[in-house]
Amino acid sequence: MPSEGRELGSRRRRASGGPLHSRGGSETITPTPNTIRLLAAATLLAALPALAPAAKPRAVVVGTDFETGGLATVGVATPRRVHRLRTDVFSDAVVRVTGGLTVVLNRFLADNVQVLTPKLRTRLQCGTVAGSNPHDIVVAEPGKRGVTPGKAYVTRYGAKDVWIVDPAARGCRRFKRGTIDLSPWADADGLPEMDQMALVGTRLFVTLQRLDRQSGFVPTAYSSLAVIDTTTDTTIGEPIRLTGRNAFGDASGIAREPGGTRLAISTPGDIYAVGDGGIQWVDSETLATDPNGFFVTEDDLDGNVTDFVLVSATKAYAIVQARDLKNRLIAFDPTHPSGSVVVLLARDGFLPDIALAPDGLLWVADQSQPGYGLRVLDSATDTFVTSRAIDVGLPPFSLGFLP
Numbered sequence: 568m569p570s571e572g573r574e575l576g577s578r579r580r581r582a583s584g585g586p587l588h589s590r591g592g593s594e595t596i597t598p599t600p601n602t603i604r605l606l607a608a609a610t611l612l613a614a615l616p617a618l619a620p621a622a623k624p625r626a627v628v629v630g631t632d633f634e635t636g637g638l639a640t641v642g643v644a645t646p647r648r649v650h651r652l653r654t655d656v657f658s659d660a661v662v663r664v665t666g667g668l669t670v671v672l673n674r675f676l677a678d679n680v681q682v683l684t685p686k687l688r689t690r691l692q693c694g695t696v697a698g699s700n701p702h703d704i705v706v707a708e709p710g711k712r713g714v715t716p717g718k719a720y721v722t723r724y725g726a727k728d729v730w731i732v733d734p735a736a737r738g739c740r741r742f743k744r745g746t747i748d749l750s751p752w753a754d755a756d757g758l759p760e761m762d763q764m765a766l767v768g769t770r771l772f773v774t775l776q777r778l779d780r781q782s783g784f785v786p787t788a789y790s791s792l793a794v795i796d797t798t799t800d801t802t803i804g805e806p807i808r809l810t811g812r813n814a815f816g817d818a819s820g821i822a823r824e825p826g827g828t829r830l831a832i833s834t835p836g837d838i839y840a841v842g843d844g845g846i847q848w849v850d851s852e853t854l855a856t857d858p859n860g861f862f863v864t865e866d867d868l869d870g871n872v873t874d875f876v877l878v879s880a881t882k883a884y885a886i887v888q889a890r891d892l893k894n895r896l897i898a899f900d901p902t903h904p905s906g907s908v909v910v911l912l913a914r915d916g917f918l919p920d921i922a923l924a925p926d927g928l929l930w931v932a933d934q935s936q937p938g939y940g941l942r943v944l945d946s947a948t949d950t951f952v953t954s955r956a957i958d959v960g961l962p963p964f965s966l967g968f969l970p
Contacts (some may be wrong), residue, residue: 578592602805605897606655613932624925625688625969627669628932628941629662636660638671638687641941641960643924643968647880647953651960652687663820666706666719667757668734672808680721682734689818693739695730695767698849699723703765705717705818707797708854718744727753728811729761729773747795749775750918752806754787756780762814765821765830767851771795772821772830774814777805786812792849803854810860811844812836819874828852831862835871836908841890842866846875867904868897875930876921877901878946884911884929886918894918911949912942928952932963939963 569908600871625642629636636656657673664670667830672683675940678699682691690712695701702724710733719733727750736742752775753759773793778784791806811834822831829848836843865871870887873894877883880932881900888894894914900907912918916935916944924930929944933956941963 569604587954591867601931606766616869617877622759622969624855626924626930626941627662627664627967627969628963629656629671629965631658631659631660631747631964632961633658635961636673637959638662638963640687640969641959643926643928643956647943647957648957649957654683654688656681661702661965662967663704664969665704665719665951666709666734668706668709669967670704670706670970671736672701672717672721673688674702675725680704680732691734691736693732693736693738693740693742695723696726698725702762703764705764705771706734707771712945713737715745718797718946720747720764720766720797722764722773724760724762727758745800747802749773749802750917751791752791752793753777754779756826759793763816763819763821766797767823767828767830769797770803770851771797772849772851774816774821774832776814778813786836790814792830792832796853807849807854807856809834809849810847810856813838813844816874819922822875822877823851824848825877831875831877833872833875835865836870838873838888839892841870843872846872856887861900863904865897868899868908870895875919878927882946884921884946886921896921896944909949911944912951913937917962920966922968924968925970930966932966934964936962941966 573949578959581853626641627640636658637658638652638654640650657677658669661672669683673679677969679694684690692926701721705721706719712735716733717731719734721730728748731745732742732743749759754777760778762774762776763774771821775791777790778789779787793806794803797802813836814834814921828851829853832847842865846865847861850858868887870889873886875885881902884898895910896912898909914935920932922930929946931942933942939962940958942956943953945952
């Protein structure tokens with residue numbers, strides 16, 4: 568019998584209460600019940616896997632100067648340490664944390680989906696066809712690589728159909744699982760400019776900007792919201808016609824009503840003019856739009872809304888592009904927007920993304936020169952808790968949070 572087998576057999580005899588002999592064989596030790604219990608406990612502890620330290624919440628950040636892209640993490644808790652990653656990303660990319668996965672969408676001219684490991688290294692990177700310009704991803708089922716397939720949806724801004732993909736695929740050959748054609752609801756150029764998404768139960772909501780590419784991507788008569796049944800992967804009726812034009816969300820996804828069933832969608836219309844857009848509600852259960860149209864207008868906020876966050880029924884933040892084209896971070900009350908606006912930050916440069924961290928603080932991506940970086944705001948007091956911007960290497964563009 569191999570030595571390992573003899574040792575296992577010896578351990579079994581000892582655990583059963585038999586005598587323990589010294590190596591010379593001249594002394595016999597009879598274990599007490601306490602000794603037996605201690606040995607059993609030690610055996611159980613040795614068999615348990617080592618417990619990994621609890622993961623600490625982190626922000627995952629895509630930075631870009633629009634020539635080079637980079638990825639970094641920042642601790643949510645002070646001192647908010649920055650870790651610049653070696654994972655390559657494109658200069659036009661956004662990050663999404665969805666369905667338990669971290670995914671980078673490398674957009675125009677890169678045209679691929681990059682699924683990351685828990686250590687934020689590339690596990691799978693698959694193209695979505697040249698010129699397709701993937702804009703958003705929602706993971707319905709993460710799956711398990713080599714065990715069970717996953718399921719996710721990818722909007723392709725420069726294409727006619729949403730892709731259904733497997734984020735757990737071993738390779739790109741099995742990445743694409745199907746398509747959902749949205750071209751019947753495009754404008755005259757044949758492309759609907761599908762952009763941001765939200766998954767509510769088995770309904771997937773997809774914004775369709777409907778821009779006229781032949782005239783320089785100008786808004787057409789209206790934007791709409793397509794609704795997809797994820798059990799059949801077919802559209803539900805006609806898309807919902809929105810109050811405004813140009814349903815725009817560069818790096819944010821579709822916002823949800825805190826504690827409610829409604830989705831909030833911004834339609835800034837002409838991005839270089841103020842007064843033709845706002846934010847409206849769409850009920851995810853009834854699929855009805857608010858008969859009052861916008862619940863907040865560009866005139867209320869004095870600018871085009873490029874991103875926003877709903878904190879509660881009476882508290883929200885937005886990035887607005889003002890008439891002078893400067894970017895401002897503002898706070899406002901969605902129930903009484905007129906007269907409730909407070910300007911918290913005004914910058915000459917681009918403020919591309921805002922997001923609420925797991926601890927309730929608001930993180931702001933600031934690309935202004937000089938002094939670009941991340942800024943963190945206490946949403947209870949509307950004061951910044953960072954004395955200066957957090958440098959992540961490149962100007963920050965897109966944010967997500969790892970729990």
